[in-house]
Amino acid sequence: MARKALTDSIWEQLQITMVQHGCYQKEKNREVMEAILWKLRTGAPWRDIPRELCPW
Template sequence: MPRLMLSNAFWSKLEKILLQETIYNKCNLRMTVEGMLYRMRVGCPWRDLPKAFGCWNSIYKRFNAWSSTKKWGRIFKALTIDSDWEWEFIDGGYVKVHQHSSGTVGQEAASHREKPCGEYHEDPFGR
């Protein structure tokens, strides 16, 4: 069975939001959502979803229906209202960077490639 993404605590929050969106609470709703998230995380074709999530075609049809009716947008918006901001980063400007990762004032950025010397020819044999 593939690794699941949603903890039980998070699923209980998400399930309430799904029910508010008039999504029918079938017995396999959690595995359907897990299958959608698995596909987004892995990037596999719908047909390659592991059978543990259920029928790939049913999961695809439900994902497509929720997308076309804008339910995903409303679900994500509802999730941001009560989100955990512990790991949220507004800007990465305060994160220290290695001194060679960017150029100094008035100089080009550091590069490990040598600059080409000589002429550039389209044909290496000079024809």
């Protein structure tokens, strides 16, 4: 299981910011953001992103 970086309060703040900047709203935005943060944190290739975060 992949370690998650986004707490509920941080995610709420990010959602507000995303709405204010006109970001496209999707059902899986949180999983995609977790995958991006995982990639940045580990430096691993996109193909190695854990499936529970999102498919690469």
